[in-house]
Amino acid sequence: MNSTLTQLLRPGGGITMNNTLIRLLKLAAPIRGWMALAALVGSLTVASGIGLMATSAYLISAAALHPSVAALQVAIVGVRFFGIARGVFRYLERMVSHRATFRLLSNLRVWFYTALEPLMPARLLTDKDGRVEGLRSGDLLRRVVADIDVLQNFYIRIVAPPVVAVIIGLGMWALLGAFGGIFALIYCICFLLASIAVPLLTHLLSKRLGQELVETRAELHTQLVDRIQGLADLVAFGQEEQQAQELAMLNTRLNRMQMAMAQISGLQGSLSNFLMNLTAWAMLLAAIPIISTGHLNGVFLAVIVLSTLASFEILLPLPGAFQQLGGSLTAAQRLFTIVDAPPAIQDPITPSPQPTGHTFEIKQLGFRYEATEPEVLKNITLTLPEGQCLAIIGPSGSGKSTLTRLLLRFWDYQEGQILLGGHELKAYQQEDLYRMISVVEQDTHLFNTTIRENLLIARSDATEEELILACQQAQLHDFVQTLPSGYHTQVGEQGLRLSGGERQRVAIARAFLKNAPILFLDEPTVNLDAVTERAILQALRVLCQGRTTLMIAHRLTELDMADEIVVLQNGQIIERGKQEQLLNAHGLYWQMHQQQYTTLRKLDDSTNKKVS
Ligand SMILES: Nc1ncnc2c1ncn2[C@@H]1O[C@H](COP(=O)(O)OP(=O)(O)OP(=O)(O)O)[C@@H](O)[C@H]1O
Numbered sequence: 001m002n003s004t005l006t007q008l009l010r011p012g013g014g015i016t017m018n019n020t021l022i023r024l025l026k027l028a029a030p031i032r033g034w035m036a037l038a039a040l041v042g043s044l045t046v047a048s049g050i051g052l053m054a055t056s057a058y059l060i061s062a063a064a065l066h067p068s069v070a071a072l073q074v075a076i077v078g079v080r081f082f083g084i085a086r087g088v089f090r091y092l093e094r095m096v097s098h099r100a101t102f103r104l105l106s107n108l109r110v111w112f113y114t115a116l117e118p119l120m121p122a123r124l125l126t127d128k129d130g131r132v133e134g135l136r137s138g139d140l141l142r143r144v145v146a147d148i149d150v151l152q153n154f155y156i157r158i159v160a161p162p163v164v165a166v167i168i169g170l171g172m173w174a175l176l177g178a179f180g181g182i183f184a185l186i187y188c189i190c191f192l193l194a195s196i197a198v199p200l201l202t203h204l205l206s207k208r209l210g211q212e213l214v215e216t217r218a219e220l221h222t223q224l225v226d227r228i229q230g231l232a233d234l235v236a237f238g239q240e241e242q243q244a245q246e247l248a249m250l251n252t253r254l255n256r257m258q259m260a261m262a263q264i265s266g267l268q269g270s271l272s273n274f275l276m277n278l279t280a281w282a283m284l285l286a287a288i289p290i291i292s293t294g295h296l297n298g299v300f301l302a303v304i305v306l307s308t309l310a311s312f313e314i315l316l317p318l319p320g321a322f323q324q325l326g327g328s329l330t331a332a333q334r335l336f337t338i339v340d341a342p343p344a345i346q347d348p349i350t351p352s353p354q355p356t357g358h359t360f361e362i363k364q365l366g367f368r369y370e371a372t373e374p375e376v377l378k379n380i381t382l383t384l385p386e387g388q389c390l391a392i393i394g395p396s397g398s399g400k401s402t403l404t405r406l407l408l409r410f411w412d413y414q415e416g417q418i419l420l421g422g423h424e425l426k427a428y429q430q431e432d433l434y435r436m437i438s439v440v441e442q443d444t445h446l447f448n449t450t451i452r453e454n455l456l457i458a459r460s461d462a463t464e465e466e467l468i469l470a471c472q473q474a475q476l477h478d479f480v481q482t483l484p485s486g487y488h489t490q491v492g493e494q495g496l497r498l499s500g501g502e503r504q505r506v507a508i509a510r511a512f513l514k515n516a517p518i519l520f521l522d523e524p525t526v527n528l529d530a531v532t533e534r535a536i537l538q539a540l541r542v543l544c545q546g547r548t549t550l551m552i553a554h555r556l557t558e559l560d561m562a563d564e565i566v567v568l569q570n571g572q573i574i575e576r577g578k579q580e581q582l583l584n585a586h587g588l589y590w591q592m593h594q595q596q597y598t599t600l601r602k603l604d605d606s607t608n609k610k611v612s
Pocket residue numbers: 125369370376394395396397398399400401402403
């Protein structure tokens with residue numbers, strides 16, 4: 001492709017057309033055999049159509065001269081053969097191209113999901129340059145489903161037809177050349193105009209529009225998912241009307257773009273048809289004088305014209321394919337942007353073996369999310385001995401969750417060290433690390449399947465006895481027994497058919513089932529009422545026994561199980577010790593304790609008043 005053409009076809013993004021095209025073609029490498037077969041069968045289908053037209057034209061023209069039936073025998077057999085072949089090849093073409101498409105789609109989805117996994121969770125919050133990219137679930141969904149669907153068009157409608165067109169063009173050029181050089185020349189000019197000029201014009205007209213169409217569709221999708229997720233809040237605040245209007249405006253914009261796209265389609269259809277008929281006219285004009293002078297048998301006139309018309313079958317979809325090129329390249333760029341984002345952390349080339357000891361030592365740890373942002377953690381030094389429980393408390397934004405994320409190695413720290421079992425965290429493979437840690441968070445994600453399946457994600461090979469034991473330890477078993485379908489009860493989307501306390505019990509049962517030696521608890525009772533909290537804490541106490549536990553606490557009631565409490569403020573440790581020591585110190589911990597105590601007392605008072 002020459003540089004001017006490349007320039008013309010360059011979509012408006014960072015990645016050039018060349019790059020994107022080459023990468024897209026490489027992605028199809030595993031199914032290249034199927035694609036080649038689809039192109040071959042596609043060519044045979046069109047060739048059969050041309051053969052059918054040519055032999056039919058010959059048969060009708062020759063029959064008009066009243067020859068013997070024997071003289072027409074070959075043409076009759078030809079018509080039958082091409083008629084049947086066309087149907088058979090068309091069927092085979094559909095079968096092969098569908099097979100290729102389905103394989104391709106599943107390959108692309110697995111490719112994208114596999115690339116997405118190592119980016120979780122750090123890179124989905126920030127882009128390559130560290131800026132917040134705002135990848136929302138609707139946008140990701142759009143990329144996984146719709147952008148990949150757009151790419152299937154690239155392979156089936158953009159790559160395959162030009163290959164078939166080249167094969168058919170060369171074949172026709174040779175066939176018409178046998179009747180005379182002038183026919184080959186006319187065909188060559190018209191074929192190039194219809195196969196290059198019209199698609200290029202269509203592409204230029206629709207390039208920007210195609211990109212905008214993909215982006216607007218993605219935006220509409222994202223907005224829709226966002227609003228559906230927050231529908232209850234919108235209704236509660238009486239905002240549904242206004243939000244519906246905004247969606248309608250976006251939809252109108254999309255409709256306008258689709259109308260403009262349809263107009264370009266109409267234009268390219270007319271141009272292609274015009275060129276096809278022009279070719280037929282030119283062939284007639286060239287053939288009549290040659291036939292009149294006796295240099296060519298008149299029975300071939302219809303053969304030349306009708307076979308030419310039949311060969312244009314392959315050119316008609318080309319402009320449409322190029323019309324979709326801009327959209328396909330934009331979809332590809334959107335996927336490559338995510339796939340190319342380097343993971344926030346990398347596994348070491350020669351990892352340390354899985355640690356035998358589970359003591360965490362944090363030495364002068366300093367961390368900031370971005371080089372330009374202020375430090376979120378400063379000079380943190382502490383030890384979490386094996387089998388003990390360390391609680392971290394502090395005001396909102398003090399860096400508690402950040403510390404847990406670093407211990408889980410979701411991000412890499414810039415200063416200091418985190419040692420686990422005597423080795424730096426960075427020395428271990430991520431998988432080895434995750435295998436050793438169970439996490440119970442404030443909001444446990446449950447998949448839209450049964451309770452049993454949700455538990456088994458902690459350990460897929462767990463036996464029925466192990467599963468029941470874990471649920472008994474988490475005080476979940478008795479509740480499950482009351483359900484008509486027991487462990488086969490569907491929990492609904494995000495587990496919404498279960499209460500907050502029941503969801504947390506599932507999370508605790510998962511941790512029991514996983515039986516990892518290290519446990520991270522991130523405010524596991526924050527959203528629960530006092531009675532449920534007490535029951536969950538009871539289960540957590542059993543879970544913590546013998547495990548190295550880091551607990552981010554919200555309510556100070558959780559802290560009696562901690563061997564040491566660390567108080568964070570503005571990313572720094574400002575107090576540490578046992579609960580009694582901290583209360584006696586009259587510092588921040590004491591203040592938080594007083595506040596919670598006062599709030600609880602007020603709550604009790606108001607409850608008592610209502611009762612009396
Ligand atoms: N992904 C991120 N990118 C940039 N800054 C972040 C990110 N996550 C958190 N921060 C910032 O780091 C600081 C500490 O946040 P962190 O979530 O660790 O606090 P926290 O003590 O756990 O708060 P809370 O109790 O409200 O959950 C905050 O100022 C927050 O804005």
